[in-house]
Amino acid sequence: MSVVEKEKNNLDKEEKIVTALSKKLNKKVNIQRKKRLWVSIEPKEIVDACSIAYDMGFEHLSTISVTDWIEKNNFEIAYHLWSYKEKMLLTIKTRINRENPTISSVTSLWSKNAELCERECHEFYGVIFEGNVNLTPLMLEDWTGPPPFRKDFDWRKYVQQEYYDESNPREDIYFEVKK
């Protein structure tokens, strides 16, 4: 099979999946590039959408990532799912309000794997996953500050305040960035 034919076959395969997924999810599924699909949904549909995707073969939850869009005052949560059967990656994206970051958990589908990914997102972004019973701290020990990966957490300022003394001549070098 020539390269061109191969390429065409691949895209045909994606088109097929996109049509089936769009129909089931009732949303427009987009092709970002070869083997990469994405869809944007409402936060309340997340469990249903993931379970439809799971049934269609997207059984591997690669990871869950949160992006802090501070200017738009929301968090974008992306679920990256891989299909062993179709050999394709589907990203399901949804946006939740930054003031009240709550979303349903997908632990019913991916049990401990989802629990872990959500626990990480909770620790670093403060997103609450309803239904996840284990949102205890994972990496950070005795951390009492705000979720550290949020865009409004200024780690430079935090480190200066917590660990250095400006009046100490041996440490004032750490304040030069600010000046």
Place this chain on the structure above:
Amino acid sequence: MTEIEERQGDFEMYFGPAHPGSGNFSVRVQLRGERVMKAVVDPGYLHRGFEKLMEYREPMQNSVLSDRICVLEPLQWNLLHAEAVDTLMGYDIPERAKYIRVILAELSRIQSHFIWYAVMSMGTGFTTGFNVAMGYRDYMLDVFDYITGGRLYPAGYICPGGVRKDLPEKAEKKILTLFEKIDYMHKFAKKENPVWLERFKEVGVLTKEEAIKLGATGPILRASGVASDVRRDDPYEIYDELEFEIPVFDEGDAYSRYLIAMQEIEESKKIVKQAIDRMPKGEVKTSNMKPIVHFRKAKGETYTRNELSRGEGAIYMIATGKKTPYRVKIRGPSFTHMIPILKHLLTDSYYADVPAIYWSLNQCPADVDR
């Protein structure tokens, strides 16, 4: 997991972080006699916050930073980061650079599997295995030193746009001589060893369904009977042009994970030899790249996946037209292997099997914590 009621006589023990064979990671096991009733994993000893650090740095700086995500396979993380930036910038990588990248990534896989063999030996008290593997790995580090300038950390040798420098003179010959040198170690490790059979056979069995559900990838998934490899399923660089096998075993125990490692070393050697044979001459950096990456031109996002020695590694990068990436999410393969899977395998096992199970998962605490 349901909470297990504590009985009189139950006691807790720490496996790590100060255990000679645990790495910077710890597991708290609750024991009843010799049996592990419950295991609680405790990551975070190596958390450096790479995802946040990368938001403050330009891609070329991040390229150097990406070495440090996993100490045991820095070149592969270099490659993964470079690919993510390449996709966002739309760089067309010269053929020669692709071949060099693949050669280095595969050499890195071989030395990482040597470490895997070494720590598995150490975990089960077979110190000779550890010494032999670490000793022979040193020959590989000499070659890395010769090519990249760093024995362990290549300092961003595989950078966005290609590789930093062309291969030095006679590098190909050195690599082929290296294979002859390390052949002894490979033969030594492949020999059927009664101690290994005793310690690893039917220990830490992970079924196919559990492996998929708990997010296993790479050698751990292949040892449980799923023929999945990012190099084959989602090819990057020149992997679709190369011939190599994907070893798969159905048993799902620690011994089959070890067998996978041994066969993968063979396959990696095959890939490197093919790449050296076919490597074209030419540039090693894309022509539209100035000394620095003009990341302001990049917009959009990418989810780039690679097959690392430990499994699927991925970087989700978002660019918004600023000098630095807006968001970088890193998926380390050990993250799922060492938390849900380890917990699952340790529950109801024997305490003496803890090191065998622990190391058969080929973990890297650095990529769990990031």
